Amino acid sequence: MSSNINIIPFGGVRENGKNMYAVEVDEQIFILDCGLKYPENELLGIDVVIPDWNYLREHADRVAGVFLTHGHADAIGALPYFLDEFKVPVFGSEMTIALAKLNVEANDKVRKFNDFHVVDAQTEIDFGNVTVSFFKTTHSIPETLGVVLKTDQGNIVYTGDFKFDQTATTGYETDLARLAEIGSQGVLALLSDSAGAENAGQSEREKDIGEYILETFKYTSGRIVVASVASNILRIQQIFDAAAQVDRKVVLSGHDLEKIVRTALSLGKLHLPDEDLLIDFKATKELQPEQVVILETGKMGEPIKSLQRMANGDDKDVKLNDSDLAFITTTPSHAMETEVQKTRDMIYRSGAQVKAISDDLQSSGHASQNDLQLMLNFMKPQYFIPVQGEYRLLNTHAKLAEEVGIAADHIFITSKGDVVNYDGELMHLGQKVEVGDTMIDGTGIGDIGNIVLRDRRVLAEDGIFVVVVTIDRRKKKIVAQPKITSRGFVFVKTNRELMNQSAKLVADTVQDNLDNKEFDWGHLKQDVRDKLNRFLFEQTKRHPVILPVIMEVNQHARKMNKKKKQEQGQESK
Known part of the structure; x- marks a missing residue:
């Protein structure tokens, strides 16, 4: 009996990063x-x-393992x-597992996990x-x-992730x-990197990039x-080699x-051409500018x-x-x-010069169109699923596959949660499973959703408008007139009239609700929000986040407490 096979992308399709299949x-x-992937600007605070x-989670007992590339x-x-x-x-691999361990050890919840296996x-x-x-x-x-x-x-x-480079080092x-061997065994489905499509x-070639870096170092005086x-x-x-x-x-x-370099050095995946090559910032004070390279790194855009x-x-x-x-x-x-161009401008304004490898060389670590088609020709898959890239990249990769003879109906441009099923005869899209994104904000995992992000966006764009009113519900009157605080919406001192009109509108709305026989707290707050939102938009064409704070006092109870205290005071005399 033939196996039933499903291929499900959990990320890495129609997006940059977050590869998981x-x-x-x-x-x-x-x-x-x-x-994972690092958020775009619209994911505020993520x-x-x-x-x-x-x-x-529903099939946790069936997960055999995680295989890292x-x-x-x-x-x-x-x-x-x-x-x-x-x-x-x-x-x-040894290097991959070493970096994976660094990642895991940095997380308190799984620091003790140690079921890692080095393969080659x-x-x-x-x-x-x-x-x-x-x-x-x-x-x-x-x-x-x-x-x-x-x-x-x-x-x-x-x-x-891959590319072909005939000058690649050990x-x-x-x-x-090995690629030819895998292809000759028969490939049912190929999931291939599309980032460079x-x-x-x-x-x-990395050899040429290394020479480019060396030339830059040679002819830079500062x-x-x-x-x-x-x-x-x-x-x-390459930077270490050129500097030496x-x-x-x-x-x-x-x-x-420092962690990554220390790990790579200990495994022999990175070597220092000169034992005294690395110094700290204090040591630079004793050197001339032309003797120093500062290597600034981080994650993605950092x-x-x-x-x-x-x-x-x-x-x-x-x-x-x-x-x-x-x-x-x-x-x-x-x-x-856009960020890079803005950075260039800032650097030029500081008086420094800017140079980027991407200005002169195609320095990507991902396969070009020729490389992608070469991989397809090595594998000769029956079915093809382009992965790792936004839709336009997946679509371009699909067209490249058609050019080397793969039928269009044997190519699947998938979305997250699509189930590509092989029933023993044909591969086809099955019933989709629900797959979204989980957002990490500080220590919060998955507690940030679209509603929270929408509120953050509104706060960032239109600000917040807080109204505080104190009422006596029994007497159906406002005890303390509305007080308004605004942040990120308008400058209060130059918009006194707007504030006064807003306060009057809130007072009228609250009084209308107090006069209503069927008083309801929820209705009161929503009524204040709705009327204030319409008014502010008419005046400013903006929708700030409106927070009505309605406080209640019972003046009858206050008088009774005051009278009781007075009586207690007379008795003590």
Whole structure:
């Protein structure tokens, strides 16, 4: 009897980051990557976004394990939250597992979790009706692996992040023979990285990028401030090599960098060409500017934000000046392009110069169109599911697949929660499962939803309007006239008339409700909100968040208490 197979994206489709895919083979569920994404600007206050795995909670006993392709946040970032609920084994290369452990140890809830397993391209793991194996790929971090699930219906292959580079060094090279072997065994479905699908040219060889960095260092006379992503180990190695060759010292700056560099050095995945290469900020005072490289890193857009602080003089360690070069070695996403241009402007205003690798080279760690089609030709899949990218990238990748002979009806551009089912004869879209986003805000996990985000957006755009009124419900009168406080809406001192009219409107509305025989607290507050909202919009064309605070006093009770106290006072005399 043939296996029943379902492939379900929990993230990583129609979005940047948050890669997570579940493959169900009969009664077992295999999780491919467990990543997060950093929020766009409209997610006010949200730290990170992780997949919603409610469906997996209902089938927790069937989860066989998590299989990681590489150590970037889009592949391992959600792991601590996942392991808090699912105590399942985690598999990955030595470098990937080391970074995953750093992630997990930073989370108090799962700090003691230790069911990690190091694998490599020779590893095969037998899960009964499924055998899991791996293959080497090239990316910007060492020991990246693709994953193969061997079933009785054929291989299900997940590439993870990859590109082809014939000059890749040890730890980064792709095993082309292994790719051909997997393809010859028969691939039922291929899930392939689409992040570089719009890149029609060939991605630059890392050898050429290393030479470009060295040339920049050679011909820069002042201090160099390099912006890079902390987990881009390959780029950090190139910076170390270039600095050593031109007799510069390197200062590490950034929240994650020292931990990641220390881990990579201890595993031999990163090496120092000169034992004295790394120094701290204090040591730079004894050196000339032309002897110093400051390596500023962070997550995703953080290095860019750090450059802004340096340009504005807000950084405690570095202030850019007219002898500095800000060297951007990270390739920004489309969402960051505006931010990068703003940063350039700020740097130029500080007097420093700016240079970015992306101005001159295609420095992406993701496959170009030629690379994507080469992978398709290696695998020759019956069915193809483009993953890891926004819709336009998935759609472009689908067209590239058609060009190499894959039928359009054998290609699935999926959304989160789509179930791609193989029944033994055909692959088709099955019944969708509910999959959303889980938002992390501080220590809160999943307690921020669309309503909270909407309120934050309104507060950010239109401000808040607070009205406080004190009433005596028994006497049906207002005891203390409305007091109004506004923040982020209008400047009170220059809008006295608006405040006075608002106070009168609130007073009239409250009195109308007090005069109503069927008095209701909920109706009173809603009535104040509605009438005040209409009035303020007519006057200002804005909708602030309106908070009516209605307090009640019982003056009869107050008089009785006062009389009682007076009587007690007379008795004591």
